[in-house]
Amino acid sequence: MAQLAPIDPDLWTDEAEPRLIGGKLPSGQTVFPIPLGEAAKSVERYPLPRNGTLWSWTRQDFLPKEPYEGPSTGPHDFEPYLIGYVELPGEVIVETRIVDAKLEDLKLNMPMEFCIVPFNASHETYAFRPEKK
Amino acid sequence: MSDVYIIGAGIHPFGRTEGRSGRDQGVFAVREALKDVGIEWDQVECAYGGSAAGGAADIMVNDLGLSGLPFINVMNGCATGGSALSSAQHAVASGAYDIALATGFDKHPRGAFNAQPAEYGLPEWYGQTGMMLTTQFFALKIQRYMQLHGISRETLGRVAEKSFRNGAKTDHAWRRSEIDLETIMNAPMINDPLTKFMFCSPSEGGVALILASEKKMKELGADGVKIASVAVRSRPPNSFEVFQAGVSVEEGGKPTELASKAAYEIAGLGPDDIDVAQLQDTESGAEIMHMAENGFCKDGEQEEWLANGWTNTDGKLPVNTDGGCIACGEPIGASGLRQVYENVQQLRGRGGERQVPNSPKTAYSHVYGAPGLSGVAILQR
Numbered sequence: 001m002a003q004l005a006p007i008d009p010d011l012w013t014d015e016a017e018p019r020l021i022g023g024k025l026p027s028g029q030t031v032f033p034i035p036l037g038e039a040a041k042s043v044e045r046y047p048l049p050r051n052g053t054l055w056s057w058t059r060q061d062f063l064p065k066e067p068y069e070g071p072s073t074g075p076h077d078f079e080p081y082l083i084g085y086v087e088l089p090g091e092v093i094v095e096t097r098i099v100d101a102k103l104e105d106l107k108l109n110m111p112m113e114f115c116i117v118p119f120n121a122s123h124e125t126y127a128f129r130p131e132k133k
Numbered sequence: 134m135s136d137v138y139i140i141g142a143g144i145h146p147f148g149r150t151e152g153r154s155g156r157d158q159g160v161f162a163v164r165e166a167l168k169d170v171g172i173e174w175d176q177v178e179c180a181y182g183g184s185a186a187g188g189a190a191d192i193m194v195n196d197l198g199l200s201g202l203p204f205i206n207v208m209n210g211c212a213t214g215g216s217a218l219s220s221a222q223h224a225v226a227s228g229a230y231d232i233a234l235a236t237g238f239d240k241h242p243r244g245a246f247n248a249q250p251a252e253y254g255l256p257e258w259y260g261q262t263g264m265m266l267t268t269q270f271f272a273l274k275i276q277r278y279m280q281l282h283g284i285s286r287e288t289l290g291r292v293a294e295k296s297f298r299n300g301a302k303t304d305h306a307w308r309r310s311e312i313d314l315e316t317i318m319n320a321p322m323i324n325d326p327l328t329k330f331m332f333c334s335p336s337e338g339g340v341a342l343i344l345a346s347e348k349k350m351k352e353l354g355a356d357g358v359k360i361a362s363v364a365v366r367s368r369p370p371n372s373f374e375v376f377q378a379g380v381s382v383e384e385g386g387k388p389t390e391l392a393s394k395a396a397y398e399i400a401g402l403g404p405d406d407i408d409v410a411q412l413q414d415t416e417s418g419a420e421i422m423h424m425a426e427n428g429f430c431k432d433g434e435q436e437e438w439l440a441n442g443w444t445n446t447d448g449k450l451p452v453n454t455d456g457g458c459i460a461c462g463e464p465i466g467a468s469g470l471r472q473v474y475e476n477v478q479q480l481r482g483r484g485g486e487r488q489v490p491n492s493p494k495t496a497y498s499h500v501y502g503a504p505g506l507s508g509v510a511i512l513q514r
Contacts, residue, residue: 008258022379032379036254055380056280058272058324060263065247067260083264085273085380093380095264103325108280125262 004124006116010034012126018116019047020126022092030091049088050114051131057084057098057106071120086112086128100129134226138350138357139512141170141343142477145238147336147461148307155187155464158339159238160196162467166341170355172232175200177343179224181217182236183207184466190236211502212365213237214340214469218510219363221344231349238339239464246335253376253504267415267503268332270375272324275418279326282433284421286326290317291439292417293331293459299446300460302486305471307336308460331417336462340470342477358480361495361511362399366391368505375503388507389413389426389499396497396509397428404428407511408493409479410450411472413501414457424452427499427509451489454479465502472498473510480514 011033012018022032023043032048034040063078064070072078082098084106098106099117111131119125143165145158153161159182167174174197182190183206191204209216214237221233246267250260259265278284294314300306312330320328350357368374371385397403404427412427414420421435429450430438438444444452455461455475458468476496479489496512 007261008256011256011258029381033256033259036256039254056273056277058269058276058326059322060266060269060324061322064263064266065244067247067249067257067265068263069261070263081263083269083273087382090382093382095378095380097262097264108277119262123261125258 004118005122007119007123007125012116013047017050018114019050020094020114022046022048032092032094048091048094052086052088052112052128053109054106054112055085055087055093057082059103069120082106097125097127098129099127105130135228136347137222137225137344137360138347139342139360139473139477140345140350140353140355140357141166142474143167143169143341144305144471144474145339146305147338147464147467147471150337155184155238155240155337155339156190156193158240158337159184159187159190159236159341160193162238162339162341163193163197163234163236166343170343170353172343172353174198176232177202177234178230178232179221180204180234180236181207181220182234183209183213183217184237184239185210185213186241187239187466190238193236210504210506211465211500212469212506212508213466215363215365215500215508215510218342218470218473219365219508222360222363225344225346231346233344234341235344235470236339236341237466237470239466240337241335241464243335248376255376255378259378264378265376267375268324268327271416271419272327274373275422276326278418278422284433284436286318287314288421288436288439289326289331289417290314292414292420293317295445296414296453296456296459299454299487300456303455303460306456306460307462308456327416327418331459333415333458333463336464338461338464338467338471340467340474342470342473356481358477359513361402361513362396363508363510364392364395364399365508366395366506372505374505387426388505389423389501392507392509393427393499396511400511400513402495402511406495407450407497408495409454409476409489410452410497410499411454411457411475412452412499414453414459415463417459419501420453420457423499423501427497446487446489454484454487454489469498469500469508472500473512476512480512
């Protein structure tokens with residue numbers, strides 16, 4: 001199998017335990033993602049913690065229109081996927097895909113950890129999964 | 134600043150009208166509003182209008198007449214209608230004009246809106262990986278709210294049940310059949326906890342309101358409703374809005390709370406003074422959360438309110454008496470003005486089968502939309 005490329009080259013760090021890349025505003029506030037264009041100039045690149053707690057969640061049960069580039073070729077082979085927000089304590093709450101869980105497993109404030117997962121035939125992306133006990 | 138009245142209201146039925154453009158539906162609504170007052174187009178002195186996807190409003194003069202009036206296009210997303218109303222109100226309140234038009238219309242393709250990341254200043258991966266859907270935001274917001282404030286799934290269902298019950302009695306509604314609670318609860322899931330029947334859909338429609346000074350209203354002998362206040366607000370720092378890949382850990386304010394507070398202050402009224410309310414119900418959860426954000430109840434009390442039917446047409450605060458967005462669909466440019474249209478009808482006692490009893494005197498409308506803005510209008514008889 002060919003190596004999957006990151007969905008965005010500067011979304012997480014290239015290290016053994018990769019971290020999502022956020023930013024620090026001059027005010028000290030942590031943001032995610034780093035803003036685009038002119039707004040990025042005053043923002044310092046700031047890798048985020050790998051662990052947090054579940055803030056909210058839902059499941060995507062219908063095939064999104066473009067620009068979605070998920071693995072399905074149409075509604076017939078579309079697999080619903082989980083998404084949610086994970087609060088990284090004291091930093092920022094990030095929106096993310098959730099893997100290695102079923103909808104009914106998800107509970108408010110449960111511990112979550114960062115991971116990189118295959119996304120489609122050419123790309124990998126980031127996700128969070130319930131922390132292994 | 135002098136008082137401004139809505140003296141005429143017109144609507145093109147919401148839903149799907151094959152072969153008629155969004156703008157033509159707007160023109161239809163303007164003609165209905167003119168007929169309602171009994172004036173001609175060339176008596177309108179200025180106009181504000183717009184749509185999100187139906188094109189520029191000022192071209193309506195090709196159909197309505199080349200009277201030479203100033204016609205300002207408004208393009209303000211979900212607040213297009215509210216901004217048109219606010220602008221028309223200021224034009225009359227300033228004394229510059231005696232009769233103004235506020236109009237909004239739209240026509241959207243079927244299915245959920247597909248937003249493009251670049252248009253919102255967001256990176257492409259956000260859309261590519263399937264996180265840039267408005268429906269997800271509403272599900273994520275109500276999911277957390279339900280956990281924190283003890284709102285049940287059944288309460289979400291009861292909101293939709295009421296919407297369809299009211300829509301069945303409303304000429305301008307799209308969904309005209311009642312749907313029972315069990316069917317709503319067991320319908321296909323869109324984004325957990327929200328099923329297909331708990332969501333509104335993009336649709337089509339047009340609304341027009343004629344505003345006038347008190348002097349002009351009396352001169353015409355028109356049946357007017359006073360605009361007690363209109364307030365449009367964009368988001369404060371650290372708020373949680375649609376299309377946000379990152380949210381602040383500090384809990385911020387909400388655009389709805391800002392617009393609501395401002396509208397109450399300008400009108401010199403509070404939530405207890407309101408007799409009927411139209412609240413943004415993009416889905417069932419939005420109506421529930423907006424009941425609290427607009428000051429009508431505390432977080433969590435909605436469970437009791439819905440169980441007791443307090444937001445029914447004969448309840449202590451009727452909410453979304455025409456079935457709201459859930460029964461009417463959401464043509465973005467027209468949706469906020471539909472709420473005001475419905476309030477005008479209710480205050481004039483023209484609600485027909487869905488009329489709120491005991492002659493309501495004060496009516497409240499609230500719109501919310503991307504990228505985090507809200508508009509509130511309070512009308513008084």
